[in-house]
Amino acid sequence: MSGDLHCHTKLSDGSLGIDDLIVLAQKKGVSTIAIMDHDCLAATVRGKIIGDRHGVKVIPGVELSATDTKRNKNTTVLCYLPDHPDRLEGLCRRNLLARKKASQYMILKASKKYDISPDLILKCATGSTNVYKQHIMHAFMECGLTDRIYGDLYKKIFTGNAPDNITVEPVFPDVTEIINAIHDAGGIAVLAASGTEDNYELLEELTKPGNEGIDGVEVWGPTIDDDRRKHLMSFAEKNNLLMVGGSNFHGMYGDKHTVGDYTTPKQHLDTLLNFKHYNLKYKTQQNG
Numbered sequence: 094m095s096g097d098l099h100c101h102t103k104l105s106d107g108s109l110g111i112d113d114l115i116v117l118a119q120k121k122g123v124s125t126i127a128i129m130d131h132d133c134l135a136a137t138v139r140g141k142i143i144g145d146r147h148g149v150k151v152i153p154g155v156e157l158s159a160t161d162t163k164r165n166k167n168t169t170v171l172c173y174l175p176d177h178p179d180r181l182e183g184l185c186r187r188n189l190l191a192r193k194k195a196s197q198y199m200i201l202k203a204s205k206k207y208d209i210s211p212d213l214i215l216k217c218a219t220g221s222t223n224v225y226k227q228h229i230m231h232a233f234m235e236c237g238l239t240d241r242i243y244g245d246l247y248k249k250i251f252t253g254n255a256p257d258n259i260t261v262e263p264v265f266p267d268v269t270e271i272i273n274a275i276h277d278a279g280g281i282a283v284l285a286a287s288g289t290e291d292n293y294e295l296l297e298e299l300t301k302p303g304n305e306g307i308d309g310v311e312v313w314g315p316t317i318d319d320d321r322r323k324h325l326m327s328f329a330e331k332n333n334l335l336m337v338g339g340s341n342f343h344g345m346y347g348d349k350h351t352v353g354d355y356t357t358p359k360q361h362l363d364t365l366l367n368f369k370h371y372n373l374k375y376k377t378q379q380n381g
Contacts, residue, residue, distance in 0.1 A: 095356035096125030098152065098365075099171070099285075099314065099339025101346075105130035105156075106225035108344030111140050114352070119147045123353040125362060127152040127339065129171055132188040133222045134178050152366075155181065156285065157275070158188045159268040161295050167262060168288040168295065170271045171311065171337070173365060176279025184266070184274050189222055191263040196224035202259035203229055203250070209236055226251055226260075227346035243348055268295065272307060281368055283309035283337055286316050289325060296325075300332045308368070313338020313355045315348065335368060336361045 101107035102114050109117065111128065118126050126144075128136040128151060137153045144151035154173045161168045175181060200211045209232055217235065218228040229250075230242045239246040250259045265271075268288075275282040284307050289296050299307040311317070312325040317338075329336045340355045341347070357365070 094124045094362075095358050096127070096150075096152070096362045097123050097339040097342070097353050097355070098125075098127040098154075098173070098337045098357050098362070099129050099156075099311070099355075100126050100342040100352060101130055101156075101344075102128060102136055103220045103344075104133050104135050104222055106221070106227050106343060106346055108227075108346045110220070111136050112143055114342070114344075115140065115143050115147050115149050115151065118149050118352045121351065121353040123356070124148070125150040125152065126352065127154040127173060129154050129156040129339075130222075131156050131169075131225075132158055132185040132192070134181065134185065135222075137178060153178065155185070157181070157184065157271050158192070158263070158265040159271040160265045161288070162267045163298075164292070164295070167265060168268060169285040170268060170275065170288070170307075171283040171285050172275045172278070172280040173283065173337075174279075174281055174369065175275065178278060178280075180278040181274060181280075184271070188263070188265055191265060192223045195261040195263040198261040199226075199229065199259050200224060202261075203232075206250075206257065206259065207233070207236075207238060209233060209238070225346075227343065231346070242346055268299070272299070279369075281308045281335070281365065283307070283311060283335060286311045286314045286341075289321070290316065293324070293328070296328065300334070307334065309335025309337055309365070311338055312336045313357060314341055315350050315355060316341075335365055337365060 102111050128140050134155050140151040157170050200214050204211050214232040217231040218224045233239045249257050272282045337357045342352050
């Protein structure tokens with residue numbers, strides 16, 4: 094069976110709880126998922142317990158925020174199957190704090206420009222580890238200022254060149270520091286689709302000899318068109334990289350797709366699950 098290896102819950106910027114996400118996967122016939130909440134591993138243990146109850150395999154993971162320092166843009170790295178997830182907790186706290194500071198500024202900007210209260214935005218973010226853009230848009234919907242998450246208002250306040258842009262970008266650790274932390278935790282580091290969007294320079298740099306190597310790349314997902322997918326798959330094959338993918342599911346906070354719409358084929362799912370067993374680097378870490 095294939096697996097949807099990129100799903101979010103309300104612990105970060107999704108709208109469904111862990112239970113509802115897993116039940117949805119079961120009803121959609123998706124037997125394997127990975128919960129990849131931003132900088133949050135809280136769903137790992139509970140996800141496995143609930144998944145076992147419903148016959149859905151939940152792969153431990155987390156989506157870690159990072160900065161592509163050379164190009165001055167934020168990106169993310171997907172961490173799968175960490176042997177020591179506790180080693181990532183400090184990094185997660187740092188990233189969540191950086192995001193919290195940025196979100197506080199965005200909340201103030203939104204409440205000054207529009208008839209919306211900070212308390213309502215925080216209410217819409219109840220259950221999450223932070224306030225995300227989707228929560229701000231949810232508050233606008235509650236006030237009748239828009240009828241959708243991603244529409245003209247979203248573009249108006251979150252597009253870089255828009256005059257009413259309220260975006261404040263958090264400052265995260267460099268991507269190489271994130272990859273080091275993942276490997277130190279015994280996890281598998283995969284560059285998310287955001288890391289290759291509009292350019293492939295970061296991916297190429299992370300696979301050069303002597304650099305802190307990425308283990309894989311996301312090649313299936315809603316933002317990856319056919320041409321980009323072919324390019325990524327060709328690059329992955331040449332550089333012996335894992336290939337993964339998923340729906341990047343966010344529930345009502347997503348964009349017209351659901352669990353299982355994009356998946357990692359069985360062959361590549363099996364390769365991921367057995368990667369550490371056959372990879373010398375991980376065997377050395379375990380023995381050391």
